[in-house]
Amino acid sequence: MKNIVLFGPPGAGKGTQAAFLKERYQLIHISTGDVFRFNIKNNTTLGILAKSYMDKGDLVPDKVTIDMLKAEVDKNLNTNGIIFDGFPRTNSQATALDAFLASKGTQINAMIALEVPENLLVERLLKRGLTSGRPDDQDEEKIRNRFNEYQNKTAVLVDYYTAQNKYYGVNGVGSIQEITDRLCAVFDTL
Numbered sequence: 001m002k003n004i005v006l007f008g009p010p011g012a013g014k015g016t017q018a019a020f021l022k023e024r025y026q027l028i029h030i031s032t033g034d035v036f037r038f039n040i041k042n043n044t045t046l047g048i049l050a051k052s053y054m055d056k057g058d059l060v061p062d063k064v065t066i067d068m069l070k071a072e073v074d075k076n077l078n079t080n081g082i083i084f085d086g087f088p089r090t091n092s093q094a095t096a097l098d099a100f101l102a103s104k105g106t107q108i109n110a111m112i113a114l115e116v117p118e119n120l121l122v123e124r125l126l127k128r129g130l131t132s133g134r135p136d137d138q139d140e141e142k143i144r145n146r147f148n149e150y151q152n153k154t155a156v157l158v159d160y161y162t163a164q165n166k167y168y169g170v171n172g173v174g175s176i177q178e179i180t181d182r183l184c185a186v187f188d189t190l
């Protein structure tokens with residue numbers, strides 16, 4: 001399996017790009033945000049819990065998120081690889097993921113990060129909020145809180161994967177196609 005962490009701040013374009021990569025390389029795409037939103041829509045216990053954090057732009061607690069992620073991976077081990085989108089977002093999620101994948105005889109091959117300046121991100125998220133129906137996209141204060149969470153808890157993961165020689169930064173500004181091409185150029189070297 002070739003497994004990648006598709007990384008970047010909120011609004012960087014991870015979901016959009018994951019859809020192209022999934023198609024091109026026949027990968028499984030696991031988006032923790034999408035799994036949470038699916039649970040919210042279906043009013044599950046997990047969804048009700050996650051919603052209280054997500055609506056404010058806070059991260060959902062690690063234990064809940066890690067257990068959910070493991071269950072998703074377990075359903076999808078028979079594949080060319082997995083794109084992790086929105087996970088890991090904290091150091092303990094990253095160590096839990098490494099240990100879990102190792103126990104399944106596989107690993108993360110790369111973290112590929114979409115690099116986009118913050119002013120452009122806010123613009124993209126507010127625009128997405130007009131149509132996405134996501135409460136966390138509709139209010140600049142919630143968006144700023146998501147960036148804070150990203151800076152405080154998630155950005156350190158760049159160091160985590162750099163230390164393993166697995167970090168690849170990609171310019172996330174350009175047309176969707178240009179960015180897909182940049183990501184594929186990295187993926188093809190793995």
Ligand code: ADP
Nearest residue numbers: 010011032033054057058059060065086087089
């Ligand atoms: P974005 O990257 O645009 O913020 P996501 O759909 O990836 O959107 O995530 C939306 C929200 O879901 C996050 O703000 C957070 O509350 C929750 N979430 C998603 N993934 C995680 C995670 N790995 N750990 C904790 N919370 C998460």
